[in-house]
Amino acid sequence: MHAQRSPRPADPLDLVELDTLLTPDERAVRDSVRTFCDRRVDPHIAEWFERGEIEDIRGLTKELGELGLLGMHLEGYGCAGMSAVDYGLACLELEATDSGLRSLVSVQGSLAMFAIHAFGSEQQKEEWLPALAAGTAIGCFGLTEPDSGSDPGSMRTGARRDGDDWVLDGRKMWITNGSVADVAVVWARTDDGIRGFVVPTDTPGFSAPAIKHKMSLRASVTSELVLDSVRLPGTAVLPEVRGLKGPLSCLNEARYGIAWGAMGAARSSFRAALAYAGDRVQFGRPISSFQLTQGKLTDMALELAKGTLLACHLGRIKDDRGLRPEQVSYGKLNNTRAALEICRTARTVLGANGISLEYPVIRHANNLESILTYEGTVEMHTLMIGQALTGQAAFR
């Protein structure tokens, strides 16, 4: 016998009407990114993930630039000057398509462009920001090294003065956009502490071999950066920052976007699970009518709404007065963990189909394994919040 049917609300994906927290302009931004993703990327994303490449990444980046999504929360130099909430909503929609797409936009805007915007010379800004905003150039951000991940202060890549020039030697690892980038922001050890360098990728001695065999973020370029006596003019250094606060402040920008983005991957998986549960019949009933399935759907709905509320709250604070690092950690840690749990639960609702690329769920779940680790691991964000709570740093 079928369980009794009752009317459902207009949007079961938004039972608590989170939409009402957004202004009409914010909803318009969200809708335009959603429309673009639906048309331009969604039909192809499973195939790109399977092939391990984004088709025509340069063309796609230009289209993202035309939409104003690259460095969209920065002012001037061709950037759209939108709010933090607008940027977050864009991240959510991009990541509802794929974490690789959101990573392309985050690394370009929040890491490469933000570093040049916040710490660059006027010449560096004029040279790179308009092209990066338009998507006619692609940027990457090289901090992590083979032996230096959570502890970037241990980096070995070095820059030394030679007359007026700088000479860079070293290796960076796991660098998003690396092989397709026109410009790399590279962090290196100098006699004067850690400094950032703006490195055109056609400089002799620079190469960026792609990292293969990834089982996560397959629709994203991930590369090694090899710096073999890369000679740069004295003007290549970012003049306005010294020390780790440079790269860490860029990471805080990107982590904020991840807090929103992860909820996009979660929403997509929840939507797929809800639809599948309604269609799939076992024991003569849709599996959505079983209490255990409803328990899973309810838990997913609760965590999705809580995570989205948190992201929106953090966005409002960021627009009003800026976020403290532990507040960013709070959003990144909670929402990546919650999103992965939602995707894993959604996968169980889909049964065997849950492991197929015919559905978005396993792709999102696999992607979120990277999102859990990059821009600060779960453990590091736990310890940063622990430090804020106790005043004691447990990670050193």
Ligand SMILES: Cc1cc2nc3c(=O)[nH]c(=O)nc-3n(C[C@H](O)[C@H](O)[C@H](O)COP(=O)(O)OP(=O)(O)OC[C@H]3O[C@@H](n4cnc5c(N)ncnc54)[C@H](O)[C@@H]3O)c2cc1C
């Ligand atoms: C797909 C992808 C894209 C990436 N893109 C970029 C990029 O564009 N630019 C860039 O610079 N980097 C990038 N990264 C690198 C990423 O930021 C690092 O992987 C991350 O910072 C973790 O460093 P690690 O992998 O070396 O792990 P490790 O630092 O070696 O950590 C290994 C484990 O030890 C734990 N651990 C380490 N120290 C402590 C401690 N003190 N207390 C408790 N636990 C600890 C970690 O939490 C983790 O669980 C990317 C990574 C991936 C997977």
